[in-house]
Amino acid sequence: MAGQERHISVWNACLRIFEQNVEPKQFSIWFKTIVPVSLESSTLTLEVPTDFFRDYLESAFLPIIKTTLRRVIGPEAKLVYKVHPVRKGEAMVYPAANEMTPVNKPVSINTFQPSSNPGPFVFPGIQKVQINPRLNPVYCFENLIKGECNKMGINAGISISEQPGKTPFNPLFVFGGPGLGKTHIGQAIGIAIHDRYPDLVVLYVTGNEFQTQYVNAITVQNKLSDFMAYYMRIDVLIVDDIHELIGPASQNAFFNIFNHLHQSGKQLIFTSDRAPVDLFNFEERLLSRFKWGLSVELSRPDYDTRLTMLKSRCFREGIHVPEEVLEFLSNRIRTNFRELEGALISLIAHATLCHKEITLGLAERVTEHIVAEEQNEVTIERIQSVVCEYFNITREMLLSKSRKRHIVQARQIAMYMSRNLISNCSLSTIGMEIGGKDHATVLHACTTVSDLMSTDKTFRQYVTDIEKMLVPVAR
Numbered sequence: 001m002a003g004q005e006r007h008i009s010v011w012n013a014c015l016r017i018f019e020q021n022v023e024p025k026q027f028s029i030w031f032k033t034i035v036p037v038s039l040e041s042s043t044l045t046l047e048v049p050t051d052f053f054r055d056y057l058e059s060a061f062l063p064i065i066k067t068t069l070r071r072v073i074g075p076e077a078k079l080v081y082k083v084h085p086v087r088k089g090e091a092m093v094y095p096a097a098n099e100m101t102p103v104n105k106p107v108s109i110n111t112f113q114p115s116s117n118p119g120p121f122v123f124p125g126i127q128k129v130q131i132n133p134r135l136n137p138v139y140c141f142e143n144l145i146k147g148e149c150n151k152m153g154i155n156a157g158i159s160i161s162e163q164p165g166k167t168p169f170n171p172l173f174v175f176g177g178p179g180l181g182k183t184h185i186g187q188a189i190g191i192a193i194h195d196r197y198p199d200l201v202v203l204y205v206t207g208n209e210f211q212t213q214y215v216n217a218i219t220v221q222n223k224l225s226d227f228m229a230y231y232m233r234i235d236v237l238i239v240d241d242i243h244e245l246i247g248p249a250s251q252n253a254f255f256n257i258f259n260h261l262h263q264s265g266k267q268l269i270f271t272s273d274r275a276p277v278d279l280f281n282f283e284e285r286l287l288s289r290f291k292w293g294l295s296v297e298l299s300r301p302d303y304d305t306r307l308t309m310l311k312s313r314c315f316r317e318g319i320h321v322p323e324e325v326l327e328f329l330s331n332r333i334r335t336n337f338r339e340l341e342g343a344l345i346s347l348i349a350h351a352t353l354c355h356k357e358i359t360l361g362l363a364e365r366v367t368e369h370i371v372a373e374e375q376n377e378v379t380i381e382r383i384q385s386v387v388c389e390y391f392n393i394t395r396e397m398l399l400s401k402s403r404k405r406h407i408v409q410a411r412q413i414a415m416y417m418s419r420n421l422i423s424n425c426s427l428s429t430i431g432m433e434i435g436g437k438d439h440a441t442v443l444h445a446c447t448t449v450s451d452l453m454s455t456d457k458t459f460r461q462y463v464t465d466i467e468k469m470l471v472p473v474a475r
Contacts, residue, residue, distance in 0.1 A: 007039035139187035147305025161192035171268035176298030179336030182271035200235035207244035412445035
């Protein structure tokens with residue numbers, strides 16, 4: 001009995017601390033109505049009346065709640081909410097938002113007065129500046145689903161977060177199509193570094209924002225020096241969508257900032273929708289520096305990764321979605337995490353606003369327009385399906401190591417079609433998706449198909465027929 005009541009005694013101890021630190025009226029409204037449910041290991045589960053109650057509690061009192069729980073339960077304390085609905089039914093379980101938005105320490109930056117024109121022996125003033133890291137606590141490693149599509153990027157990010165600026169991965173250049181998690185990985189590294197090394201100054205900025213800041217700086221007298229001094233005090237610089245940094249002047253400023261930070265052992269992290277070699281209108285000296293560290297490509301998530309992501313998001317939202325519905329979504333939406341997550345949120349919104357159960361039928365109706373758009377795009381999976389259908393083989397045979405002539409030809413045609421019909425798709429991505437081959441194998445396959453098309457009429461007809469099956473889908 002004593003073990004069963006432990007959660008009550010622990011919560012009462014917390015209440016006594018809250019009462020001493022929270023205004024009486026606030027304490028009565030927001031704390032006395034909470035019901036302790038259980039305490040398992042270091043995880044305390046509390047029952048609250050509504051979603052709004054939970055959200056306000058976290059936004060207004062999270063610091064004191066975290067401090068109190070760790071004081072009473074211990075440093076490993078965790079909190080889970082159970083929202084008790086008004087209507088009859090099972091309560092929904094929500095994980096607590098255990099992380100606050102990271103805040104950098106104030107740093108001293110050399111600044112000039114706008115009206116001054118200092119000579120070489122005039123020392124600038126010192127100003128304390130609070131640099132907002134601009135990190136979203138939702139984009140942490142705990143909310144990032146690892147799969148074959150992003151495993152290398154996540155592992156490199158974790159290694160960097162343990163020793164920022166001291167690994168071979170400096171800079172880290174993460175690239176890939178939209179919605180594959182580039183921003184999430186970049187911010188997760190920043191959040192992990194801030195948690196481990198709170199004295200380091202972390203900054204997340206987009207390439208477009210950097211360029212806008214630079215333009216604003218050079219249009220105000222003597223502000224360029226302040227701009228450069230600001231960026232040269234950063235310990236961990238994360239630049240999202242670096243491909244948006246265009247223009248020789250802004251690139252020159254960034255080049256100097258890059259050199260200063262890199263030589264000072266600071267960590268640099270960049271994301272882009274294309275590989276460094278494919279960046280146009282960039283100075284060669286800057287491109288060469290992007291290649292100094294590690295370049296990681298993110299690919300489309302496979303089925304298992306998509307399904308795991310949906311389950312994780314359902315847990316974060318505190319919503320129960322039937323397994324068959326999650327499997328349906330994972331099968332139907334294959335492009336990227338963002339579209340998959342958007343479909344799930346749309347489904348939850350329809351069910352909530354229309355007071356309907358989340359069923360397979362509702363999922364089919366909600367995702368109808370999303371799937372229709374996706375079917376208008378040629379994907380590697382679609383190419384594999386069409387090639388297998390044309391040659392009457394299974395996908396397992398296509399992706400196998402079989403050296404049978406008709407299977408090898410089918411595999412090579414699939415690689416050739418992927419390279420020619422899908423934009424911004426690298427050879428390494430194609431190879432990974434089609435039997436785990438390397439980029440040299442894919443390049444050899446494309447050359448072989450081109451050669452056979454010019455010499456073998458029958459083979460050329462194979463390629464033409466398959467292309468006709470795929471092209472209407474792309475229109």
